[in-house]
Amino acid sequence: MATDxxxxxxxxxxxxxxxxxxxxxxxxxxxxxxxxxxxxxxxxEKSQALRNVSLTFHRGEVAALIGPSGCGKSTFLRCLNLMNxxxxxxxxVGSIHYHGSDIVxxxxxxxxxxxxxxxxxxxxxxxRKSIYDNVALAISRHGMxxxxxxxxxxxxxxxxxxxxxxxxxxxxxxxxxxxxxxxQQRLCIARTLALDPDVLLMDEPCSALDPxxxxxxxxxxRSIADSGISVIIVTHNMQQAARVSDTTSFFYLGEMVETGxxxxxxxxxxDDRLKGYISGQFG
Amino acid sequence: xxxxxxxxxxSSIIDGAPAAASSLPEKNGSSPHPGSPKGKxxxxxxxxxxxxxxxxxxxxxxxxxxGIATLLVVTLIFMxxxxxxATFVVDGISPIAFLTGTTWNPHSNGADGAxxxxxxxxxVGSFGVTLLSCxxxxxxxxxxxxxxxxxAPTFGRKVLQPVIELLVGIPSVVFGLLGLTIIVxxxxxxxxGTGYGLLAGSVVLAVMVLPTVTSLSIDAIASVPNAxxxxxxxxxxxxWQTIWHVVLKSALPGILTAVILGMTRAFGxxxxxxxxxxxxxSIPTSLITPAATLTSVLTMGMxxxxxxxxxxxxxxxxxxxxxxxxxxxxxxxxxxxxxxxKVNG
Ligand SMILES: Nc1ncnc2c1ncn2[C@@H]1O[C@H](COP(=O)(O)OP(=O)(O)OP(=O)(O)O)[C@@H](O)[C@H]1O
Ligand SMILES: [Mg+2]
Numbered sequence: 001m002a003t004d005x006x007x008x009x010x011x012x013x014x015x016x017x018x019x020x021x022x023x024x025x026x027x028x029x030x031x032x033x034x035x036x037x038x039x040x041x042x043x044x045e046k047s048q049a050l051r052n053v054s055l056t057f058h059r060g061e062v063a064a065l066i067g068p069s070g071c072g073k074s075t076f077l078r079c080l081n082l083m084n085x086x087x088x089x090x091x092x093v094g095s096i097h098y099h100g101s102d103i104v105x106x107x108x109x110x111x112x113x114x115x116x117x118x119x120x121x122x123x124x125x126x127x128r129k130s131i132y133d134n135v136a137l138a139i140s141r142h143g144m145x146x147x148x149x150x151x152x153x154x155x156x157x158x159x160x161x162x163x164x165x166x167x168x169x170x171x172x173x174x175x176x177x178x179x180x181x182x183x184q185q186r187l188c189i190a191r192t193l194a195l196d197p198d199v200l201l202m203d204e205p206c207s208a209l210d211p212x213x214x215x216x217x218x219x220x221x222r223s224i225a226d227s228g229i230s231v232i233i234v235t236h237n238m239q240q241a242a243r244v245s246d247t248t249s250f251f252y253l254g255e256m257v258e259t260g261x262x263x264x265x266x267x268x269x270x271d272d273r274l275k276g277y278i279s280g281q282f283g
Numbered sequence: 284x285x286x287x288x289x290x291x292x293x294s295s296i297i298d299g300a301p302a303a304a305s306s307l308p309e310k311n312g313s314s315p316h317p318g319s320p321k322g323k324x325x326x327x328x329x330x331x332x333x334x335x336x337x338x339x340x341x342x343x344x345x346x347x348x349x350g351i352a353t354l355l356v357v358t359l360i361f362m363x364x365x366x367x368x369a370t371f372v373v374d375g376i377s378p379i380a381f382l383t384g385t386t387w388n389p390h391s392n393g394a395d396g397a398x399x400x401x402x403x404x405x406x407v408g409s410f411g412v413t414l415l416s417c418x419x420x421x422x423x424x425x426x427x428x429x430x431x432x433x434x435a436p437t438f439g440r441k442v443l444q445p446v447i448e449l450l451v452g453i454p455s456v457v458f459g460l461l462g463l464t465i466i467v468x469x470x471x472x473x474x475x476g477t478g479y480g481l482l483a484g485s486v487v488l489a490v491m492v493l494p495t496v497t498s499l500s501i502d503a504i505a506s507v508p509n510a511x512x513x514x515x516x517x518x519x520x521x522x523w524q525t526i527w528h529v530v531l532k533s534a535l536p537g538i539l540t541a542v543i544l545g546m547t548r549a550f551g552x553x554x555x556x557x558x559x560x561x562x563x564x565s566i567p568t569s570l571i572t573p574a575a576t577l578t579s580v581l582t583m584g585m586x587x588x589x590x591x592x593x594x595x596x597x598x599x600x601x602x603x604x605x606x607x608x609x610x611x612x613x614x615x616x617x618x619x620x621x622x623x624x625k626v627n628g
Contacts, residue, residue, distance in 0.1 A: 086516055114519035121517070125510035128533040137528055138518035191518065 033059045033199050033230035034080060034117070039094035039104075041075050041084060050075045053094070053256040055249055059198065062221055062231045064241035064262065067251030068277065073234045076251065077201050080232065081117040082110050098199075115142055117199040118192030122207050124184035126176035126191075131168050134176050135159060135191045142195060154194055161227070162190035163220045182213025189220060200224060202233040206240065218244045238278065242266055250274045360606065367603025370596040376400055381600060387564035387580070389594040400597050404566045406604065408481065408576040411567065412556060413549045415485035417542050420496050423489075424545075425531075425538060428500035433526055444501060450494040459558030462487035467559055474571045479561030482570040487555050492545035499544060503537020504530060536619050543619075547612040551605060553578035577601045 034057045041050040050072040057063050065073045078084045079092050082103065095102040103113060115138075126134050135155045136145075145151035155172070159165040164186040168179070176187055185205055192200060202221065206214040221244055225231045235241050241248050242262060249259035250271070258271045269275045371378045376397060384401020386393070393399045427447065431439025466486050471478030507530050515525040531538070553576075561573020564580060581601050588595040 081517065083513070083517060086513070111519040111521050114517060119517035121510065121513060123510055125508070125514040127511055127514065127529050137515075138520060141518075141520050141524050141528070188514065195518065 030061075031059045033057050033098075035097040036076075036079070037095045037097070039076065039079055039092065039096060041072070041079060042091045042093070043087070044089055048254065050079075050254045053251075055256060055259060057199070057230045057232055059230045060225055060228050061246040062225045062233060062244050064245035064248045065232065065234045065251060066236075066238060066241050066248060066277075067257075069236070071251040072254045073251050074203050075254075076256075077119075077203050077232065077234055079104075080199065080201055081114045081119050082108070083114075083119065085110065115195045116197050117201065118195060118197035119201040120185070120188050120192060120203070120205050122204040124181055124188055124208065126179075126184050126187050129176060130173045131159075131176050131179070131187060132172040134187055135194050138191060139194050144195070158190040158194035159187075161193045161224065162186045163216065163223070164190055180213070182209045182216055185209060185213070185217060186220060189217075189224075193224065197229060199230045199232065202231065204234050204236060207236065214240070238266070250277065252277070363599065363603050363606050366596060366599035367606075368600075370400075370593070370600040374593045374596055376593075376597070381597075382406070385566055387575075389597050398593055398597075402577070402597075402601060402604065404564050405575050405577045405580050405601065407566055408484075408560065408574040409550060409578065409605075409608075411481045411570075411574070412484040412488055412560065412576060413546050415481060415570070416488035416492060416549045417496075417546050419485060419489035420493050420545060421542060424493060424496035424500050424541070427497050428504050428538075429526060429531075431501050432504040433522070433530065439501075444498070447494045447497050450490065455491065455552060455555040456558075458487050458491050459555035462555060462559040470571060476571040477561065477573060478571070479559060479573045480569070480571045481560065481567055481574050484556045484560040484574070484576070485549075487559055488549040488552060491552060491555060492548050495548055496541045496545040499541030500534075500538050503534040503541060506537065507533045536622065540616050540619050543612050543616050547609055550608055550612070551578065553582045557582055577605050581605075 035055070037054050039050065039053045040048055043049050053076055055063075065076065067073055075084065080096065082092070084090045084092055092104050094104060096104050098113070098117070101108075127137065129137070132155055135158050136151055139145050139151060139154050145154055156165060156169075159168060164183060167183060168174070168187075176184060179187060185208070189200075189202075189205075200221075205221075206217050209217065218240065221231050221233060225246075233241075233245065245262045247259065248262040248265040250257045250265065250269075250273075252273050258265065258269065258274050265274070266278060269278055370376050370381065380397070381400055381402055383403055384399070385403050386399045386401045387404055388399040391399055427439075427443060431443055435443075462483060466483045467478035469478075470476075470480070470483050470486075474482070511529050511533055512525055515529045520528070556576055557579035560576060560579055562575050562579055562583065563573035564575045567574035581598055584594070584598050588598065
């Protein structure tokens, strides 16, 4: 099963298709997807959990966010799709530019925003439904499918993009909880991809998984980025960041300390805190 | 029983863990353990020793209580079954005629010479008020539960839930009285007739089971993991879409359990129903014609008949039907629970 999934990854990475958007995506490679300026977060008025984060993410790239526990990686990630606003009293400051507008704005439609900025969580959290319904739910809720056949097609396309199709195609009506942890996580990726997002946020998506499932997710992330999506992945695992990402940003105590191409960050870090973190002095 | 022993065993190991404890004298002896310092340290084992004994006594007492309770339940079921089945075994009434007959008049005999004992009107009445009351209570209970968990947790938990739970403590005769003075005239005014009947009965029952169903629905909705809600929000689903498609779907087994426990209560309620249902032992032709339930016929008839008469036996048979139905309800709850556990992995 596990080796199966690995070979599936290899097989479908080559011809991954996200339908009509695939062409535009490839041409959009390298385009700025989302840009933050001086973003900060207050969970309460007294303490600021995150301050002055300015980062730019490009389409077709995988960006890794690393840093010790509690430094604000998740907090930052949850700003990008305004998930933090679901937390009572949480306040976001600064600006986040996305498709030409600043989403730190009362008038923004969070639901449309989250449709195009997908999120995958640390623990796989499929709904208590069948595999098919997990993927179909949001497609139907956003009224994206014109017919049952269209819905079927979108579900299949999403499952293929998340490199899960070959493992589940025989029984799509099986409960999502009958899947392994790694498969569940890819199902969560699939249901996000089903909405044709252009940014995918992943918060430590592999922390509950074994090494083989982790590789499957990493390869999936890579292939998703290759299709023109901007993938932003939070990780505790520096090997993972090195393996999968194009750029890496290091967070420390609520600040973004250093950012740059992944190779440069790991081979030639300039900030002392980053040097210490990479050499394993803390974290 | 084995659980209790297991627990006692486990904690006695912990009690015995400090090596000094087991070798110390039990009583406040004048000679403490040789070498053990007097004062604070020496007192620790003394505290531990009686605790061990208390555990053992506690285990035994609880075991006896559990045994008595089990015996009580078994005897009770046996007794009801014995009397209830006497109607068919001793008095020779056909069970089929009993369950399907539509005339309840045990004092007179029918054409075939057997007493007229058709329990169908009461069976219909009991199921009617039960199902109808749950139909009434469901939207209110689930609505209140959603409000309490998802919309206004502070107000819901601090005000709404306690107020609804106050209803639990109100005696059923008070509900009956209120039904008699408010619901029956209202029904009479709105639909004509006497006002007594299944409709009035089920409204009164709905209010009575509201706290049970609401509380259990709140528990069911609150136990839906937050990760599901986040997952749904993360997909751009709105709050209502999340509640409707994700939260309620996951809480469904719990809500079903709540409803069935409510039904059990409604099915068994006697006094309040009897006061408003009209007590006419014939199959009701509408929701506003007077009807009777198993419980109402039982409460009205039981005092009047001597033990061992055919009428009395027939009443026991009604009680048996009630008991079996309650057991079926409980069985369904268990099945739902087991299925839920399977889905949860
Ligand atoms: N819901 C919340 N309410 C209040 N404070 C919070 C909340 N979530 C996070 N914080 C605080 O914000 C800071 C950053 O937390 P965050 O979860 O972003 O860290 P992280 O970098 O993702 O850590 P980890 O690697 O452990 O996931 C922490 O100090 C944390 O205590
Ligand atoms: Mg985190």
